[in-house]
Amino acid sequence: MAEGEQGIGGAIRAVGGDASHYAVYYAEVADVAGTCRRAEAAGATVLTPPVSAPSGLVHARLLDPTGNQFGVFSPPPAR
Numbered sequence: 001m002a003e004g005e006q007g008i009g010g011a012i013r014a015v016g017g018d019a020s021h022y023a024v025y026y027a028e029v030a031d032v033a034g035t036c037r038r039a040e041a042a043g044a045t046v047l048t049p050p051v052s053a054p055s056g057l058v059h060a061r062l063l064d065p066t067g068n069q070f071g072v073f074s075p076p077p078a079r
Contacts, residue, residue, distance in 0.1 A: 026071035
């Protein structure tokens with residue numbers, strides 16, 4: 001993507017500057033906080049604790065014991 005161009009919607013964005021180039025994969029879970037606790041017990045590190053968006057979506061980012069980042073999320077409740 002060229003400087004100043006806009007990417008597609010969603011979570012795909014240019015990182016720019018000196019940021020690392022990598023993808024973070026997210027898995028849908030029923031309980032983000034509970035998943036973070038179980039992941040920590042298994043050796044993961046919580047990088048971003050559970051955060052609730054105004055829409056009701058809850059997400060967190062973690063680091064597994066081998067250094068891979070991944071995320072978990074729960075979608076907003078059905079309306």
